[in-house]
Amino acid sequence: MPGPVKTEAIVLRSMRYGEADRILHLYTPDRGRMSAIAKGVRRARSRFGGRLEPFFRLHIELHEGRGELLTVTGAQTVEGHPRLRGDARALDAAARACDAVGRLFETSEPHPGVFNLLCRQLVLLDRRAAAEAGASGFTRGWAGALAFRLKLLLAAGLAPQLGACASCGEHEHLVGFSGAAGGVVCAACEAGSFPLAEDAYRFMAEALGRALSEVPEVPEPALSQVERAIAATLEHHAHVRLMPAVGRSG
Numbered sequence: 324m325p326g327p328v329k330t331e332a333i334v335l336r337s338m339r340y341g342e343a344d345r346i347l348h349l350y351t352p353d354r355g356r357m358s359a360i361a362k363g364v365r366r367a368r369s370r371f372g373g374r375l376e377p378f379f380r381l382h383i384e385l386h387e388g389r390g391e392l393l394t395v396t397g398a399q400t401v402e403g404h405p406r407l408r409g410d411a412r413a414l415d416a417a418a419r420a421c422d423a424v425g426r427l428f429e430t431s432e433p434h435p436g437v438f439n440l441l442c443r444q445l446v447l448l449d450r451r452a453a454a455e456a457g458a459s460g461f462t463r464g465w466a467g468a469l470a471f472r473l474k475l476l477l478a479a480g481l482a483p484q485l486g487a488c489a490s491c492g493e494h495e496h497l498v499g500f501s502g503a504a505g506g507v508v509c510a511a512c513e514a515g516s517f518p519l520a521e522d523a524y525r526f527m528a529e530a531l532g533r534a535l536s537e538v539p540e541v542p543e544p545a546l547s548q549v550e551r552a553i554a555a556t557l558e559h560h561a562h563v564r565l566m567p568a569v570g571r572s573g
């Protein structure tokens with residue numbers, strides 16, 4: 324329906340277009356992922372200022388024409404996450420979080436829970452930015468990124484089955500994880516699975532059950548297994564591949 328659209332949105336990506344324009348990928352509570360063009364935004368006197376940049380949470384006004392691309396007509400900042408912008412690792416983590424949302428929820432189907440989850444994750448990254456340096460900060464950042472992905476899986480209806488063997492229902496001797504089966508598997512069903520340690524299992528169960536701010540602490544080998552379990556689930560059930568949850572350079 325052509326006409327004006329007002330919505331909250333997070334800017335997932337912002338790409339230069341032509342002389343002075345930008346194409347934006349937005350994530351909204353009621354209309355899922357949207358694409359929009361912001362005209363003249365790269366001119367020094369643009370009325371949008373710098374707020375049509377990735378990770379801004381905005382009240383945005385758009386005009387919907389007949390094409391798929393809406394036109395931005397107004398924008399006010401709800402949250403700019405200023406600390407995040409000064410921290411390379413936090414910026415990288417925010418980009419990966421936005422990329423994961425854009426890939427997993429790429430249609431206009433509304434998922435307000437996913438919008439709220441992304442808002443919370445960006446606030447947490449902003450709060451933790453600069454406060455967490457060094458190797459322990461890396462591990463905590465990785466754990467936080469995986470907890471976020473697990474909650475995205477839950478929102479997509481793809482949460483791994485953890486309570487019993489995903490193949491046969493057995494409750495004991497759960498030793499592996501199978502992306503094809505969609506969860507943990509027992510010793511009798513482990514063909515095609517990979518080993519899942521007790522602490523990796525615990526991480527997944529706790530991360531799914533807790534608030535995003537309460538990230539369980541486990542050592543890095545367990546985080547590798549969790550990341551592999553998430554990737555295997557997505558590949559088998561959503562045919563989506565995400566970039567690694569954390570960058571290795573920072």
Ligand SMILES: [Zn+2]
Nearest residue numbers: 488491509512
């Ligand atoms: Zn089994």
